[in-house]
Amino acid sequence: MTSLRSPVEAASVGHPTYSQTFPCEPSTAEIGRELVRDVLGVWHLDDLADRAALIITELIANASRHTPCPRIRLIFGRPSATRVRVGVVDEEPSRLPALSQADEGDESGRGLLLIDAVADRWGYDLQGSGRRPWGKEVWAELRTEGDE
Template identity: 65%
Template structure:
């Protein structure tokens, strides 16, 4: 038996972050994990912002799941496997560039998974994800 997950596809635009925050809020409320809502909302906002800023995708899939009883996974799936997330350093004067740094602080762990494979075309997309540890 698998663990529950919520996922929906939306336009790849910065405004989708608000929808993502609502999805996270509802999922965590259904699972009685309200204490994770604030960091999870920040994480989904940053993941959406990264996809909207750094990929040419028209749509993204938002995913909120429970890979185990003690973990919550927040993810964004896009069709830009060649644009991999890289944890960098932010210039103190820069307006952006801190999204993955924030996720790195908030999440128990984070990363990306390439999706699909074809002998000539390679993967069709990637899932950038972050996990929070739930009290268990």
């Protein structure tokens, strides 16, 4: 059996980032949850693992459901000493995320609401330059314990 991921070797100092590309399919969520837990463990931020795993699961579900992309890139970073960023990059810049209200009987449509509830902030950044972006990163940030 071939592994879809390599061992995590995320730097634990400075403003490190770890990223890896996977198929854009719902089964990638399991790998994403393991990966975010591994990266946060390297950074000694295990207390954020449950929220980050929920976020990455929802971001992967949204990308696999709403984009025709064959692959996505999972990105885990420390943009500052007090924040962790979890993101998914896809190649569909025209499908931007937006909060919506799901009806009571709906079986989907609550992913961004969950992210909004557990993340300290979230958003998206278009990828590429000029007027022709090639993709987008949808991300969410969590504060570390030392942040007031």
